[in-house]
Amino acid sequence: MDGEDPQAADLLATARDVLLNDLLPALPSDKAFAARMIANAMAIAARAAEATPGPDADLRALAADIRAGRCDPGSARHAETAALLDAITRARCAVSAPRALG
Amino acid sequence: MDEARRDRLTDWLRAASGDASLTIGRMALLSGGAIQQNWAVDVSGGHEWVLRTDNAATLAVSHGRAQEFALLRAAFAAGVTVPESLFLCEDRDIIGAPFFVMRRVAGTAAGFRVVKSDTLGGGRVACARSLGRELARIHSITPPRDDLAFLGAAPNDPCRAFIAEQRAALDRQRLPRPVLEWGLRHLERTAPPAIPAALVHNDFRTGNIMLDETGVTAVLDWEFSCWSDPHADLGWLCAKCWRFGNDAQEAGGIGPRAALYEGYGTPDDARVRWWELAAHIRWASIAVDQAERHISGLERSLELALTGHMVPGLEWEILRMVEARDGR
Structure with a gap:
């Protein structure tokens, strides 16, 4: 059986609203940066709790192959590697930095 | 900075500046990063200085301040707009870590x-x-x-x-x-x-x-x-x-x-x-x-x-x- 509702993402989003709407306006200005960092951390954690994992890949082997030039433009693996890196990074951005995806 | 350090610093600045009657007025921490600390130091005669030093915890970077002092001097001599660097102290016994002193500059960086x-x-x-x-x-x-x-x-x-x-x-x-x-x-x-x-x-x-x-x-x-x-x-x-x-x-x-x-x-x-x-x-x-x-x-x-x-x-x-x- 799943854990009791509401789940992690809901709790984090709700708590974050309290932080930003109720607490932040009452904080001295030198604490606003810390409060915004906490809100940012909660948003990342909430997205992580609901994220779908990116593609499976042996990243160490991939890194070595790229460095050795085995995935360069003109090679058979180039297009496939570019697409794989895009998919991996898109999934990572969806959690850490969704705005980067435009 | 405790009183003993402040007294040692005053003595050191007197010797370095050649002003035997120099006194330190206000001293305030401007920014403390993981590696450096910057202190605003107001001294007698209306001088506004910045003291830049290492955090005691990161002394492994032993020559950090001395190198930065040399870079600032070289840049200043080349006409780059940098604070004029004044004195370098590599003796750790004065305030606990090497430091240098430069003139304080006003402005916004954020x-x-x-x-x-x-x-x-x-x-x-x-x-x-x-x-x-x-x-x-x-x-x-x-x-x-x-x-x-x-x-x-x-x-x-x-x-x-x-x-x-x-x-x-x-x-x-x-x-x-x-x-x-x-x-x-x-x-x-x-x-x-x-x-x-x-x-x-x-x-x-x-x-x-x-x-x-x-x-x-x-x-x-x-x-x-x-x-x-x-x-x-x-x-x-x-x-x-x-x-x-x-x-x-x-x-x-x-x-x-x-x-x-x-x-x-x-x-x-x-x-x-x-x-x-x-x-x-x-x-x-x-x-x-x-x-x-x-x-x-x-x-x-x-x-x-x-x-x-x-x-x-x-x-x-x-x-x-x-x-x-x-x-x-």
């Missing part, structure tokens, strides 16, 4: 505030031009220099040296970073020819440059300086990741690229663009290392933890830059 202002630095176009002039002065400092011997030998081929250093940094990290490898391999495939190295500030960006309404008041944070391709500084400043969200102003979110280039002289635009991709890779790698300080327990910090979450966005930008440069 990135998000700077990029929002249409008037700071004399306005966007004038400011970008000034930044170009500052960089040209920095790059007029060329190796070899006895006073900067700690920088080591200049690389024969700065672009390839950069790639080798970044790969070595990746090899020291806990996890593989295929996207950074992808960017570095692209840089290797497209590296411009060797170029004579000059002094590169290596962190010349919005946030490290102090401005007031008339212009640049100080170029700060010289601790990463090295001998390299001078275009590295232009690329670091122009890199999208250092525009603080104000992407349309390509010179650091502050002003137009054309004005920066005009102030500088005649930079090679293709080289600058190569270094902009390099800048994203280097910043991503630094961000990984910063997050690792938190993850390893060396320095638990929410700010460091969040810096790690900037890496995927930088990687996405690296992929897009490589794609555009490869003309796919």
Whole structure:
């Protein structure tokens, strides 16, 4: 059986609203940066709790192959590697930095 | 700073300045990073100084302040707008760590505030031009220099040296970073020819440059300086990741690229663009290392933890830059 509702993402989003709407306006200005960092951390954690994992890949082997030039433009693996890196990074951005995806 | 240290500091400053009646008025911590501390020090005679020292916990970087002092002196002599450095103390027994004293300069450096202002630095176009002039002065400092011997030998081929250093940094990290490898391999495939190295500030960006309404008041944070391709500084400043969200102003979110280039002289635009991709890779790698300080327990910090979450966005930008440069 799943854990009791509401789940992690809901709790984090709700708590974050309290932080930003109720607490932040009452904080001295030198604490606003810390409060915004906490809100940012909660948003990342909430997205992580609901994220779908990116593609499976042996990243160490991939890194070595790229460095050795085995995935360069003109090679058979180039297009496939570019697409794989895009998919991996898109999934990572969806959690850490969704705005980067435009 | 406790009273005993303050007394020792007063005695030391009296000897260094030749003013036997010098007294310290106000002393306030301006900013305390993980590595450095900056203290505002008001002394008799109306002098406003900054004392820059290492955090006691990080004494491993033993010559840090002495080197920075030498860089500031060299930059000042070359006409770069830096605070005038006054006294260096390498004796740890005075305040617990080596320190130097420089004149205090007024202005605003904070990135998000700077990029929002249409008037700071004399306005966007004038400011970008000034930044170009500052960089040209920095790059007029060329190796070899006895006073900067700690920088080591200049690389024969700065672009390839950069790639080798970044790969070595990746090899020291806990996890593989295929996207950074992808960017570095692209840089290797497209590296411009060797170029004579000059002094590169290596962190010349919005946030490290102090401005007031008339212009640049100080170029700060010289601790990463090295001998390299001078275009590295232009690329670091122009890199999208250092525009603080104000992407349309390509010179650091502050002003137009054309004005920066005009102030500088005649930079090679293709080289600058190569270094902009390099800048994203280097910043991503630094961000990984910063997050690792938190993850390893060396320095638990929410700010460091969040810096790690900037890496995927930088990687996405690296992929897009490589794609555009490869003309796919």
